[in-house]
Amino acid sequence: MRRVQIVEVGPRDGLQNEAKVLSIEDKLRFIERLAQAGLKRIEAASFVNPKWVPQMADAQKLYPRLPKREGVRYSALVPNARGMEDALSAGAGEVAVFTAASETFSRKNVNMSIQESFAAIAQVVALAKGKHVAVRGYLSTCFGCPYEGRVDAGRVAELAQRLLALGCFEVSVSDTIGAATPGDVDRVLDAVLARVPAEKVALHFHDTRGMALANVLRALEYDVAVFDSAAGGAGGCPFAPGAAGNVATEDLLFMLAGMGVETGVSLDKVAEASRFLESVVGRQLPSRVLHSPAWSPR
Amino acid sequence: MRRVQIVEVGPRDGLQNEAKVLSIEDKLRFIERLAQAGLKRIEAASFVNPKWVPQMADAQKLYPRLPKREGVRYSALVPNARGMEDALSAGAGEVAVFTAASETFSRKNVNMSIQESFAAIAQVVALAKGKHVAVRGYLSTCFGCPYEGRVDAGRVAELAQRLLALGCFEVSVSDTIGAATPGDVDRVLDAVLARVPAEKVALHFHDTRGMALANVLRALEYDVAVFDSAAGGAGGCPFAPGAAGNVATEDLLFMLAGMGVETGVSLDKVAEASRFLESVVGRQLPSRVLHSPAWSPR
Numbered sequence: 001m002r003r004v005q006i007v008e009v010g011p012r013d014g015l016q017n018e019a020k021v022l023s024i025e026d027k028l029r030f031i032e033r034l035a036q037a038g039l040k041r042i043e044a045a046s047f048v049n050p051k052w053v054p055q056m057a058d059a060q061k062l063y064p065r066l067p068k069r070e071g072v073r074y075s076a077l078v079p080n081a082r083g084m085e086d087a088l089s090a091g092a093g094e095v096a097v098f099t100a101a102s103e104t105f106s107r108k109n110v111n112m113s114i115q116e117s118f119a120a121i122a123q124v125v126a127l128a129k130g131k132h133v134a135v136r137g138y139l140s141t142c143f144g145c146p147y148e149g150r151v152d153a154g155r156v157a158e159l160a161q162r163l164l165a166l167g168c169f170e171v172s173v174s175d176t177i178g179a180a181t182p183g184d185v186d187r188v189l190d191a192v193l194a195r196v197p198a199e200k201v202a203l204h205f206h207d208t209r210g211m212a213l214a215n216v217l218r219a220l221e222y223d224v225a226v227f228d229s230a231a232g233g234a235g236g237c238p239f240a241p242g243a244a245g246n247v248a249t250e251d252l253l254f255m256l257a258g259m260g261v262e263t264g265v266s267l268d269k270v271a272e273a274s275r276f277l278e279s280v281v282g283r284q285l286p287s288r289v290l291h292s293p294a295w296s297p298r
Numbered sequence: 299m300r301r302v303q304i305v306e307v308g309p310r311d312g313l314q315n316e317a318k319v320l321s322i323e324d325k326l327r328f329i330e331r332l333a334q335a336g337l338k339r340i341e342a343a344s345f346v347n348p349k350w351v352p353q354m355a356d357a358q359k360l361y362p363r364l365p366k367r368e369g370v371r372y373s374a375l376v377p378n379a380r381g382m383e384d385a386l387s388a389g390a391g392e393v394a395v396f397t398a399a400s401e402t403f404s405r406k407n408v409n410m411s412i413q414e415s416f417a418a419i420a421q422v423v424a425l426a427k428g429k430h431v432a433v434r435g436y437l438s439t440c441f442g443c444p445y446e447g448r449v450d451a452g453r454v455a456e457l458a459q460r461l462l463a464l465g466c467f468e469v470s471v472s473d474t475i476g477a478a479t480p481g482d483v484d485r486v487l488d489a490v491l492a493r494v495p496a497e498k499v500a501l502h503f504h505d506t507r508g509m510a511l512a513n514v515l516r517a518l519e520y521d522v523a524v525f526d527s528a529a530g531g532a533g534g535c536p537f538a539p540g541a542a543g544n545v546a547t548e549d550l551l552f553m554l555a556g557m558g559v560e561t562g563v564s565l566d567k568v569a570e571a572s573r574f575l576e577s578v579v580g581r582q583l584p585s586r587v588l589h590s591p592a593w594s595p596r
Contacts, residue, residue, distance in 0.1 A: 144593065179593050181556025182515055209593070210549045210586035211556075214511040217480055244590075251508045258479025258509075288508035292542075295442065295477050295507070 003262045004220075005041065006249060007172070007202060007228045008034050010277070012043040012077055013246055014234030016055045020281045024058050024065065030277050032067045034231060037269035039072070039249075043096065046077035047086040063090035075136060079110055081123040088131055095128065097121045097168070098138035101156045102145030105176070109140065118162065125167040137168035138204065142188055144179030153191035161195045170200050172228055175215070178208025178244055182218035189222045202226035205247050207233060207286070212247035213255050220261070227252060232274035232285030248287030250274065258297035301560045302518075303339065304547060305470070305500060305526045306332050308575070310341040310375055311544055312532030314353045318579045322356050322363070328575050330365045332529060335567035337370070337547075341394065344375035345384040361388035373434060377408055379421040386429055393426065395419045395466070396436035399454045400443030403474070407438065416460065423465040435466035436502065440486055442477030451489035459493045468498050470526055473513070476506025476542055480516035487520045500524035503545045505531060505584070510545035511553050518559070525550060530572035530583030546585030548572065556595035 011031050015022060022030070034042055044066055050057035059076065066074050076092040078084045087095050099117040100106040106114045121137070128135045141148075142156045160171045173192060180188075185203075192201060203219050203226070205212035216227055233248030253267040267289070274290050284291065309329050313320060320328070332340055342364055348355035357374065364372050373392040374385045385393050397415040398404040404412045419435070426433045439446075440454045458469045471490060478486075483501075490499060501517050501524070503510035514525055531546030551565040565587070572588050582589070 146591070149594075177593075178590070179595075181553050181595050183557035183596070208586065209552055209590050210508070210511060210546075211553055213508060214515045214553055217512045217515055244586075248508075254507055255479050255509055255512055259481035288506065288542075292476070292507050293444070295475075296447075297477075297479050298481070 002260070003225065004256055005226045006039060006252065006263055006265055007041045007043065007075075007226060008039040008231060008249060009043040009204075009228050009246055010034065010230035010232065010234050010249070010273075012046050012056070013228075014230040014232070016046065016053050017235050017245070018055065018281045021055050022280055024062050026280045027058075027062055028065055028067070030231075030273055030280070033269065033273035033276055035067055035069045035072050037273060038263075038265040039270070040264070041073050041075065044074040044076060047083035047090070048077065048079050060086055060090050063087070063092060078124055080120040081127060084124040084127045088127065088133065092133065094134040094136065095124065096136040096138055096172075097124050098140060099159065099163070100140040100145075101151045101159055102141040102148045104147035105141045105145045108147065114159070118166070121163070121166055129167070135168050137163035137166075137171045138174055139163060139171055140174050140176045142173045143175040143184045144177055146177050153188045156188055157191040157195045160192050160201070164196055164200055170202055170226065171196070172202040172204045174204035174228075175206055178206035178211065180205065180215050181211050182214050185215050185218040189219060189224065193222060198223045199225070202228060204228035206235070206244055207247045208244040213251060216247070216252060216255070231270050232277055232290055233287040234277065234281075234285055245286055248285070248290065250287045250289040254289045254297050260298065300558070301523065302554055303524045304337060304550065304561055304563055305339045305341065305373075305524060306337040306529060306547060307341040307502075307526050307544055308332065308528035308530065308532050308547070310344050310354070311526075312528040312530070314344065314351050315533050315543070316353065316579045319353050320578055322360050324578045325356075325360055326363055326365070328529075328571055328578070331567065331571035331574055333365055333367045333370050335571060336561075336563040337568070338562070339371050339373065342372040342374060345381035345388070346375065346377050358384055358388050361385075361390060376422055378418040379425060382422040382425045386425065386431065390431065392432040392434065393422065394434040394436055394470075395422050396438060397457065397461070398438040398443075399449045399457055400439040400446045402445035403439045403443045406445065412457070416464070419461070419464055427465070433466050435461035435464075435469045436472055437461060437469055438472050438474045440471045441473040441482045442475055444475050451486045454486055455489040455493045458490050458499070462494055462498055468500055468524065469494070470500040470502045472502035472526075473504055476504035476509065478503065478513050479509050480512050483513050483516040487517060487522065491520060496521045497523070500526060502526035504533070504542055505545045506542040511549060514545070514550060514553070529568050530575055530588055531585040532575065532579075532583055543584055546583070546588065548585045548587040552587045552595050558596065
């Protein structure tokens with residue numbers, strides 16, 4: 001694998017789990033820095049009920065102000081048709097839907113069964129088609145559920161295939177609680193890639209147990225070439241007890257650079273975005289590379 | 299790789315970099331818990347000048363009191379003949395010597411050139427032979443030096459071979475400052491394994507930049523089967539600015555267990571040792587698994 005695409009989810013998956021709610025201006029400053037770093041895919045907001053996710057309450061106002069840059073795609077998370085209508089009226093050109101590989105997690109996270117969430121996704125996809133809006137699919141808890149424990153890889157594969165069949169251009173196979181080891185990556189990717197092509201698969205690792213980079217390394221051997229990460233390692237999931245943030249974009253970039261894998265992203269500039277974010281949220285973010293002495297991995 | 303040997307370096311590499319100096323009784327409690335966890339190779343102390351490493355000043359008294367357990371080997375770090383004489387008189391059955399792959403680091407760390415350190419090692423080996431004491435060799439800064447930057451892999455290979463030729467039974471190829479990525483593991487192991495057999499190589503990763511587990515994963519592909527780690531991720535190096543602790547034994551065990559690799563070590567019991575250590579040193583240790591919700595990796 002000589003080139004990898006990074007989907008920066010800090011402004012959404014990251015910020016929605018920070019206690020501090022950022023102003024629109026600070027969100028824009030953060031996102032502008034991410035785009036300057038060369039990140040071409042940025043999940044910028046979610047259009048969800050502000051009662052549940054107050055951090056994202058200003059998505060409607062934020063979206064039209066996102067910095068326009070050649071080749072940068074902003075995605076918006078939408079849980080249902082109502083969120084999709086909001087995202088469309090805000091001008092979103094790409095959205096992300098989500099379901100889970102664990103029934104219990106689906107109910108706790110969105111108060112829907114997996115079957116019901118697929119019905120909601122079908123509505124979103126129908127709305128997207130008329131507007132030529134691309135739809136990404138997240139599949140949560142693919143490597144373990146905080147309520148059900150281990151999740152069957154065959155079930156993950158089946159649901160991934162269904163998301164693509166429904167019209168998603170890519171499915172982000174997600175380790176919501178950071179439970180996966182490279183052994184689980186083997187198990188899940190063996191099943192998933194038997195049903196869907198690698199170029200339609202992204203991986204989304206939380207770093208709860210420090211396994212994320214090892215898991216990425218293993219996934220590279222399967223020719224998966226799209227990875228989600230968050231600047232500074234911000235993030236987590238309020239409905240997944242103990243889940244830590246996404247793998248840090250800086251740490252991922254450091255590893256990939258050291259392996260000669262191209263990303264087109266500047267580690268130094270992502271670190272600038274993270275330091276800005278730290279100054280705003282008022283806490284040290286978990287990225288290790290961000291807080292280590294400068295070192296050129298190549 | 300179906301079986302991996304862990305060399306627990308927490309009582310030495312870990313404790314020598316903790317600000318809090320443990321009492322002999324607490325050291326023994328820590329080590330007893332590590333042995334109970336199934337760790338068979340434990341680096342228990344170093345016989346160095348207490349002026350430089352006050353944390354190890356009681357090695358002479360500690361050593362005879364180490365818990366005797368079937369199959370458990372305790373190693374002691376010795377920098378020179380004087381340290382070796384102290385270690386022998388304390389009853390050490392295995393020692394570890396060290397040199398560096400970087401000239402500047404060697405001078406800053408032990409105030410000797412690499413050539414001078416090999417002379418010191420030869421004296422240690424000579425003393426060991428008469429007593430049938432096994433000698434392990436550490437080679438520091440194999441993946442980068444805080445003063446010189448990148449280190450030539452051919453030089454690492456040459457020095458690793460010299461350590462073995464001198465009488466070391468194993469060489470621990472060390473990433474003292476946690477600079478390595480899997481790309482560097484390829485680079486260094488390609489060179490080292492062209493000169494020495496894999497079964498005589500151990501790897502020693504510090505986790506400064508969060509790369510250690512990915513590096514272990516890559517090294518497993520080369521059939522390297524001995525890895526150094528420290529319970530809780532304690533440790534570091536006072537002479538390597540910014541260097542963080544060793545990779546945490548718990549995190550390593552979690553990954554290996556998830557891959558079906560046997561170690562014979564109980565993660566839960568290592569975590570008990572780490573929690574005891576945390577209670578004594580009064581700080582949270584960096585292991586991620588230690589501080590995550592319980593999860594069975596298999």
